[in-house]
Amino acid sequence: MGVLTVERKILQKNDVIAAENRAMFLQLGLFTINLLSSPGSGKTSLVEKTIEVLKEKVNMAVIEGDVQTDLDARRIEKLGVPVIQIVTNGGCHLEANLVHESFKNLIADHLQFLIIENVGNLVCPASYDLGEDCKVVLVSTTEGDDKPLKYPAMFIKAKVMIINKIDLVPYVNCKPDVIEQNALSINPDLKIFRTSCTTGEGIQEWCGWINSNLRVR
């Protein structure tokens, strides 16, 4: 009989494992990003482009998260970069323990850079810290310019926003300036890149930013 005062974070278990991951990545000298967007915005395409530019100079690896299939991991494998696929079987986001377990299975020496491609979803992954250095949120010009306003939690937590499919601007009713304005109204500190994985526009700038953040060179 009575009331127990609890005051516990519901996602504390995830936060604890995420903190362990972060400490481990730091100790390994690894720079880590958590790549987030709606399905189809171009996460895997951006990872491919990034690999093409960086793989000669940077030891990198990729963790792919999808609801089903290892299709994305196979795309990365073709480029000769170590990759692990996490299949969530319906789960709408990656959790820190999944990253922890799959990282153990990555066979890679002297890693400098790890990309975690999250499950395509602008809602749930915002709540789950994976232990990354920063969240990078991708929006493509085919999604309209209001996404930062509709999914603020994701944009509050991100350090970088990439506006992808910039090559399609002439064909869609979407203004990159408006995406930027909306995103900055949610998070004034966002670093912003505009890219096209088709023409390669903006990819060098993006990779330059990654380079400047590596811990070990």
Add this chain to the structure above:
Amino acid sequence: MHELSIAQEIIGIVDQYVAEDKSSVTKIRLKIGKLSNVVVDSLIFCFDAIKSDSNLQNAELVVDEVPIAIKCNTCNSIEEVSNFAAYCPNCNGTDTVMISGSELNVTEIEID
């Protein structure tokens, strides 16, 4: 969409506080911020669907929803807003901090 896994986490927390007879738990009180990306109705639905597996059949979730509030360091006002923005609704200043709205906590467990 992740309300089922949130419901499982809640049950895991209750487990740590109530070791014996969990059927005596009547209420689990939560604090859920408007920006926490949890759909309350869906969370209650998921919890009700799985609670009896953990002997929590007599427990109900009671949710205190927390509004988004922004504190402005320029004019010192605290404003509740329905849509989050990083500027002050009072003076338009951008030196602001969100002081509530992202909560996702179990606050109390009531036992009969």
